Amino acid sequence: MKNLAVLAFVLFSIISATTHAQWGAIIRTTTTPSNNGKAEVAAPGFPILEFPTPESDRKIMDQLQSLVKESGWFSTIHIRVKDGIVVLEGNIKSREHLNVFLETAQRLPMTVAVINKVRVQPPLADNIEPVIEQLRDFGQKAWQMLPVLLISIFVVVFFIFFGGYLSDGIRNIWKWRIPNPFLLALVTRLTMVPIWILVFYFALRIVGVSNLEATIIGATGFLTLLFALAFKGIGENYLAGILLASRSPFTKGDLIKVGDHQGYVQNLNMRGTTIIDFNGNLILIPNIMVIQSVVENRTANPSMRTSFFVNIGYHESISRVQELIINALKEVNGILSDPAPNVVVEELTPSAVRLRVMVWLDAKNSAEARVKSRAMMKTKDILLVNGITIPDEAREIIFADDLKVQLVQDAAQKSTQTDRKEQIRRAAAYNLEDAKKEENLPIEEPKEKLMDLAKQNPLPGNKDSSDLLEPSKPKEGSEEEKKN
Structure with missing residues (x-):
């Protein structure tokens, strides 16, 4: 975060220095006020005793062009002289060089006025130097604050390790009232949020950054709103999962039908509801679809x-x-x-x-x-x-003409039919x-085998997700631990 802040600061400084390049100043005696790109007329340096002539204008032009050529200060320059009025247009790298040039033009004989339209564009190195200087100051201040900074980092790192035990303690407190593991994890995290905010606030206070805490808290709220709008679908599934867990319309192993999908419930988490159909396929249904559809639970009643x-x-x-x-x-x-x-x-x-x-x-x-x-x-x-x-x-056969049927049945045929019935x-x-x-064969539901198969090959999204359908169970020790 600090690296990003420094980089943003550098970019902001460079852009500010570039966009705020000022136009050359109009000389009044030896001062250089900013004209903001507007031409202003400067008074001559000496009294004018006679009217300017084309010959005097040519001499002023030659002297100024000679100064431009010999100095090499200007990137581009355009000089116009008429009736003793000097108009300067172009770009120059140094404000000091511009001041010298304007003073020289002002002191030339027969100069009535100097109109400055020259724009000052310092080189990139001159723009970066203040930024580098500020970075040096920042480094020196960081070195001076290093002990306090290390203390703050130690506080945060210590709470990261200690926070696990604190989270387990909070979980144990809520566990007696919330048997559902997903809701238990959610409440535990919500309880830890204000504690984390206090820890970071305390760490920032140790460093001495008094105005940054409110900025971070405000930015956190803004980012929360931004992410809520950007990930609206994920938020809907998350809230729908909470509603499904609290209402419990089905449990693990129930045979349900949601829309066109039917199967045994295998898992329910914040992303969706996983069911196993009769072909052994795992189907992940978004929670928002489950909450908005008609759910048929065929095993709710045994x-x-x-x-x-x-x-x-x-x-x-x-x-x-x-x-x-x-x-x-x-x-x-x-x-x-x-x-x-x-x-x-x-x-x-x-x-x-x-x-x-x-x-x-x-x-x-x-x-x-x-x-x-x-x-x-x-x-x-x-x-x-x-x-x-x-x-x-029954099969109905329609004949076009009358059909004569004669039944001939002797005793042998009757005996054969009787034997056939027997x-x-x-x-x-x-x-x-x-x-x-x-x-006598078992009549167990094939869902047991399907559930075992699903446990052996879970969906990637279900490996690290809490199951909303099963209460939290203590971990069983290994066989060696049981023997001991």
Whole structure:
């Protein structure tokens, strides 16, 4: 910061010296007042006893041009003499040289007046010399203030190391009231801000910079406003993250749907909400989008209902089929007994009676697709075992002419159909026995594996960010520490 201040000071000095170059002065006797670029007439140095002539004007011109040539003071010079009036225009590097030239022109015989329009442009080295001198003075003052400066630096460095312990103490104080780690870190930082301001103010007071403290505080407020406008989107996400953490519409591992995105919540921080979809992809949704969209939390209530359809023939007893399906589904692993499974008539189609089977499951501990699959398999097998027909969709064929159909069915064909039905029943019974083995398999949600995979391969933005969804946990020691 000090280097930037010195550099700005140097640039400001150079620009000031360049832009404030003054025009040459008009000589009145031996003084050189500034004319600010306006021509003024100086009185002659001697009394004029006769009127100027062209010959006298030529002599004045020759003498002044000879002085310009021999001195080499002027970068550019234009001299005009008429009726004893001398007009000077051009550039010169030194004000002292200009004063000598004007005094000489004023003392020449037959000179009535001298009009000065010469501009003084000192070389760059002359402009930098004051800056260098100021830098030297600054260095000398800094050397004199070195002991006090070292004390101030020691105070700041000491507080940097001590501030970590102080921050931990403040965190422990707030931890009992704020279980959320993100909010806890936010409150801790806000508590440390005034402490840091006091430390820097105290350090500046030690150095003796009495007017710089207010300047720094004012500049800090201005920069805060500037950054707030520049990073409006980031600020919105930050505040939205705080609102989501305080309201807690979902927790880690919940199955949510935000807009077109659906998946399990993996992380929530100040940048956005990270979810894992069913394909294992990590999706980062900005918090402002989450707070402004309709969020569907499918696992907020542990009990979740799923349903499927099955068709039966018109000649079948609906009440008997309902009883068979309900009793069979009670044995399926993952289906809740309360609320109990239910079967209702959904629609009477042209070819079959469509039944809707509804079951409830624990969404946090069971996979909906797996439980639904087992329920459908169980329903199909129990219907076939009990001889319930499951007709397919009706197909209508229209013939242009009348079609004569003759059914010929002998005893052998009837026997074959009976055997076929018996084979279907036996196969369904075997499937029921085999399904019992599958029911013993675990029904855990695949989100556990997805969450473990996400922990092993986190998003780069989530590595150093606090998770808003998990309470702070003490760090577990290593195996060797546990043994000791």
